[in-house]
């Protein structure tokens with residue numbers, strides 16, 4: 001199947017290329033770049049030289065619709081909402097790594113993304129692509145809203161406890177940390193080496209755009225309005241997210257009981273690994289892979305469940321999950337092209 005990637009010089013795009021290179025059913029026919037059309041991909045990314053020989057192109061919706069069946073958007077927010085409707089009308093399926101089609105509430109989109117939401121009929125067509133909870137709907141969709149990185153790590157960590165009614169759903173506190181590649185490739189003072197090296201900072205408390213996304217997923221699952229406290233931090237590493245979640249348990253469960261429940265819940269989901277008692281995951285253990293690893297500790301003293309959930313932000317948090325979703329959309333085995341060990345050390 002022929003596919004295209006838009007946002008060619010960004011990290012999401014180049015990570016898509018890395019995985020799609022080994023995908024048996026897909027050929028990347030076109031890479032679109034608004035800043036570098038006409039430039040060879042290998043000039044921007046020398047690590048692909050003599051492997052991917054491709055000149056990046058300008059976006060032309062009509063040509064694209066004739067050339068490919070599926071388009072990945074690895075663009076900043078407020079870009080895909082202006083292009084996806086035209087592609088979908090021409091019969092092209094789209095997977096959007098940005099947040100444009102994730103929220104259903106137009107007011108919240110305006111508040112957190114600073115612009116009007118995509119047209120309602122396209123928002124209604126879109127499916128939120130977290131395969132571990134939404135596989136059936138993903139199969140059919142023409143607009144796949146790939147989840148944000150923090151919402152992926154966080155909701156996978158919380159879902160079994162929520163669905164099995166083991167916790168007080170109004171008591172969720174999320175303390176999350178990300179590596180700097182989460183901010184993308186464009187330059188900013190915030191992620192400048194000397195600002196970030198040997199530093200660790202909290203940011204966007206109360207205003208991060210993943211707050212409404214996490215709350216939307218949890219509200220859907222709980223069938224009642226859920227609010228969370230979410231504090232993101234940036235740490236001096238390239239890849240990785242760790243979401244540490246604190247929530248009140250409804251009863252005095254043991255760590256072992258909770259681990260058993262989580263392992264059963266995720267037994268048919270190849271990319272979620274629940275650790276055994278006493279073993280907590282680290283970001284290095286999922287580096288470069290599509291795994292989400294979860295560790296649990298039931299603090300019987302305070303009645304809190306502490307969940308540690310890690311992913312690679314560029315893989316399960318973005319491009320890997322996008323390919324997992326594509327595999328489901330086309331009826332291919334979920335792990336196709338993604339079945340590799342994390343890079344260690």
Ligand SMILES: NC(=O)C1=CN([C@@H]2O[C@H](COP(=O)(O)OP(=O)(O)OC[C@H]3O[C@@H](n4cnc5c(N)ncnc54)[C@H](OP(=O)(O)O)[C@@H]3O)[C@@H](O)[C@H]2O)C=CC1
Pocket residue numbers: 006007008009010011012013032033034035036073074075076077079097098099147148149181182183184185186313314317318
């Ligand atoms: N990095 C991460 O860990 C994650 C990223 N995401 C989301 O995925 C998307 C891509 O992220 P990422 O690759 O990291 O970001 P980058 O900033 O690295 O890349 C985005 C690319 O989009 C293109 N672009 C920039 N501005 C515009 C514009 N106005 N119109 C069209 N294209 C534009 C540029 O490529 P070019 O000039 O070549 O077109 C740019 O390199 C974002 O929405 C991001 O929030 C989601 C989860 C995790």
Ligand SMILES: CC(=O)N[C@@H](CCC(=O)OP(=O)(O)O)C(=O)O
Pocket residue numbers: 077097098099147148149150178179180181182183184209210232234
């Ligand atoms: C370090 C850093 O800035 N990380 C980004 C990661 C979020 C991201 O990529 O968000 P979307 O997938 O929702 O677009 C942030 O906190 O905004």
